[in-house]
Amino acid sequence: MAFFKKLKTKLFKSSSKIDAGLEAIVEDGGAVQTPETIDEAPVDQVMETPQAAVEALPEAVDDEPAPKPADEVDAPEPVSIRETIQPIVADLETASPAKAAPAKPSLMGRLLGRETSAPVVRRVLDDEMLEQLEELLISTDMGVDTALRVTANMAEGRFGKRLSVDEIKRLLAAEIARIMDPIAKPLPLYSKTPQVVLVVGVNGSGKTTTIGKLASQFKAAGKHVVIAAGDTFRAAAVEQLQVWGDRAGVPVLTAAQGSDPASLAFEAMGQAERDGADLLLIDTAGRLQNRGDLMEELAKIVRVIRKKDPSAPHNTLLVLDATTGQNALNQVKVFQEISDVSGLVMTKLDGTAKGGVLVALADKFGLPIHAIGVGEQIDDLQPFDPQEFADALMGLDPQ
Numbered sequence: 001m002a003f004f005k006k007l008k009t010k011l012f013k014s015s016s017k018i019d020a021g022l023e024a025i026v027e028d029g030g031a032v033q034t035p036e037t038i039d040e041a042p043v044d045q046v047m048e049t050p051q052a053a054v055e056a057l058p059e060a061v062d063d064e065p066a067p068k069p070a071d072e073v074d075a076p077e078p079v080s081i082r083e084t085i086q087p088i089v090a091d092l093e094t095a096s097p098a099k100a101a102p103a104k105p106s107l108m109g110r111l112l113g114r115e116t117s118a119p120v121v122r123r124v125l126d127d128e129m130l131e132q133l134e135e136l137l138i139s140t141d142m143g144v145d146t147a148l149r150v151t152a153n154m155a156e157g158r159f160g161k162r163l164s165v166d167e168i169k170r171l172l173a174a175e176i177a178r179i180m181d182p183i184a185k186p187l188p189l190y191s192k193t194p195q196v197v198l199v200v201g202v203n204g205s206g207k208t209t210t211i212g213k214l215a216s217q218f219k220a221a222g223k224h225v226v227i228a229a230g231d232t233f234r235a236a237a238v239e240q241l242q243v244w245g246d247r248a249g250v251p252v253l254t255a256a257q258g259s260d261p262a263s264l265a266f267e268a269m270g271q272a273e274r275d276g277a278d279l280l281l282i283d284t285a286g287r288l289q290n291r292g293d294l295m296e297e298l299a300k301i302v303r304v305i306r307k308k309d310p311s312a313p314h315n316t317l318l319v320l321d322a323t324t325g326q327n328a329l330n331q332v333k334v335f336q337e338i339s340d341v342s343g344l345v346m347t348k349l350d351g352t353a354k355g356g357v358l359v360a361l362a363d364k365f366g367l368p369i370h371a372i373g374v375g376e377q378i379d380d381l382q383p384f385d386p387q388e389f390a391d392a393l394m395g396l397d398p399q
Contacts, residue, residue, distance in 0.1 A: 019395050021136040022165045026123045028132075122162035130155055133168070140393075141325040142356030146363040150175050173390040176359050180386035185368040187214075187315060187343065194226070194272040194280045196305060196312040198265075200298060200339055201319035202331060203286030206347035206373065208237045210319050211281050212244025213373075213381040219248045223278040227252045228268035230261040230301070231285040241283060251275075261285065261297070262304040269308045282313070295338050302339050316342050317370065320361075322349045328357050332365055345381075347373040355393050 123129060130151050137147035154171045163171075189195065197214075201207045208231070215225045227245055231237035232255050245252035253271055255264040265282050272280040284301065287294035305312045318341045320328045335341050344367050346358055362369065369384040391397070 016395065017140065018136065018169070018393070019165075021139070022133075022168055025129060025132045025136065026121055026163070026165050026168070029123050029129070032119045032121050120164045122164050124160060124162050125155055125158055126160070133172075137172075137356060140356030141360065143326065143329070143360035143364070146179075146356075146360045149363065150179070150359070153178075169394040169396055173387075173394040173396055176390040176393065177387045179359060180362045180369070180384075180389065183362045183366055183368050184384045184386045185343070185370065186383050187317075187370045189223075189278075190314055192311070192314070194269065194277040195314045196269060196272075196309065197279060197281050197315040197317060198284065198302070198305070198313035198339065199281060199317045199319060200284050200335055200341070201286060202321070202324075205286065205319045205321040207231075207286065207319045208240050208283055209244075209376065210317075210345050210347060210371075210373065210381065211283050212241060212248075213378050214371075215244060215250045215279075215281055216248035216378050217381070218279055219250050224276060225250045225279045225281065226268065226272045226275060226277040228264060228280060228282040229254045230264055230268075230283045232257060232259050232261050232264060233285050237283065237285075262301045265301050266304050266308055269305065269312070295334065299338050313339075316340055317345055318343075318367075319345045319347060322346055322355060322357060325357055326360070328361060329364060332361060332367065336365075336367075341367060343368040343370045345369075345371045345373070346384075347381075350374045355389075358389065359393075 133151045133154075134144075134147045137150060138144055142150070150172065154168075154175050158171070187197070199207050199211050211227060215227055218225050225248075227241055227250055229238040229241045229252055235257055238252075238254055238257075242252050242254075244250070253264070253268045255261075255267075261284065268280060268282065282301075282305075284298060285294075287298060302313065302316075316339050318332060318335050320331060322328075324331070332341065332344070344361065346361075346369065349355055349358075349372055358369070358372075361367070371381050372384050372389070373381045
């Protein structure tokens with residue numbers, strides 16, 4: 001629950017953008033309705049008070065009274081209908097909801113934190129509204145195809161019905177969670193040791209920090225972990241891993257700056273095997289997916305690892321920066337061709353208003369999402385929960 005609260009807070013940029021967009025969409029052509037007036041006649045066709053109904057009545061009965069029999073006492077003067085019911089009206093208006101104290105909310109209303117009689121703006125779900133919802137989701141980098149699929153599934157069986165902002169958010173969250181549920185999987189652990197986990201990604205995506213957090217978490221879970229600092233071109237990356245290694249009590253294998261990272265990976269596998277390690281996490285230098293030479297270097301690392309163990313790497317994690325938006329789709333495509341990506345880790349969800357890209361990735365590639373990160377602390381990297389993510393993206397509280 002603590003991580004959900006942090007996730008919701010960090011995804012505020014995305015959720016606030018969706019909130020504002022949904023409110024504008026519903027208010028555009030929507031109408032204020034209360035539970036008592038939904039699907040009834042428009043408010044302007046209903047008398048506001050009993051007094052208004054009275055004023056619409058005739059002043060008096062215009063017909064002259066019939067002639068009185070001579071032997072009868074004089075009949076009383078005719079009385080108007082208005083005069084007859086005026087005392088009743090006065091009593092009604094005294095107890096009128098407009099003048100009485102607000103009604104006490106029902107038990108369910110109190111449990112939900114709202115009064116059941118509170119007015120709600122609803123709008124009919126039609127083609128125009130669907131187009132506006134699609135555009136809103138696309139603006140969060142959900143992608144055209146995914147946005148169309150989400151809205152179409154949300155509208156199924158509800159087309160023509162009036163929906164409020166809260167109802168739309170919950171329907172969208174449910175559909176997003178449904179899409180992402182099959183790919184929410186923890187990093188698999190195998191009996192074969194050492195299990196080689198190759199971590200790849202572009203410059204600045206958060207690979208080094210992710211490796212440090214994973215190593216610390218697996219160490220805390222009782223696993224024997226070894227880290228190989230394969231980014232031999234950047235001294236800062238090696239130093240950062242060494243800090244994490246010292247903190248977690250995990251050895252970090254290094255090589256001279258500028259040396260061949262494939263050779264380091266090969267040697268690290270032998271060392272991890274001799275040490276009886278359960279996991280070997282191999283860092284790699286950040287590389288742009290459009291740099292052929294750098295991608296070939298990554299392919300070489302994979303080939304060398306497989307000379308030592310044909311089944312390795314057993315996991316290839318692609319670390320993605322959420323702030324890159326739709327460019328993350330291109331990264332997955334290229335890295336998958338070079339290094340056979342087996343799972344994703346999404347970082348920096350706290351720095352973007354475009355968290356919807358994670359939904360697009362799940363919808364297009366179907367690769368497991370092992371974890372998401374929303375900060376620099378060790379507990380800011382957590383297993384991916386599709387319902388929590390969908391609720392946070394929509395700005396909803398957990399159900």
